[in-house]
Amino acid sequence: MHLVAEIEFLVKMVQCWAPDCKHYNVRETCRFFRFPKDQKTRNRWIKLTRRTVEPGPGAYLCSCHFVDGKKDNGPTLFAYNKDKQLKFSFLKRGHVKRM
Numbered sequence: 001m002h003l004v005a006e007i008e009f010l011v012k013m014v015q016c017w018a019p020d021c022k023h024y025n026v027r028e029t030c031r032f033f034r035f036p037k038d039q040k041t042r043n044r045w046i047k048l049t050r051r052t053v054e055p056g057p058g059a060y061l062c063s064c065h066f067v068d069g070k071k072d073n074g075p076t077l078f079a080y081n082k083d084k085q086l087k088f089s090f091l092k093r094g095h096v097k098r099m
């Protein structure tokens, strides 16, 4: 089942679930993370994303919202707090590649 989901991800165009983010997996260089199954982590993600709807099975967040692009850090970089995030610049200038 997991494998099928991965294949589906490759052929399907996925848009980032975050509000104000228009990143698509087929167009951007960022990675996409599926919402975690763990309810606690999942709720945290939803809260941080500040959307009022439940993410569906096809909901993904792109790595632009994660510090260092790491899923474990949790999605903390969003348009609503970009003033606090000096490195948050994807809305204007595209992706900054970090090594």
Ligand SMILES: [Zn+2]
Pocket: 016, 017, 018, 021, 022, 023, 061, 062, 063, 064, 065
């Ligand atoms: Zn995004």
Ligand SMILES: [Zn+2]
Pocket: 016, 023, 028, 030, 062, 063, 064, 065, 090
């Ligand atoms: Zn992105």
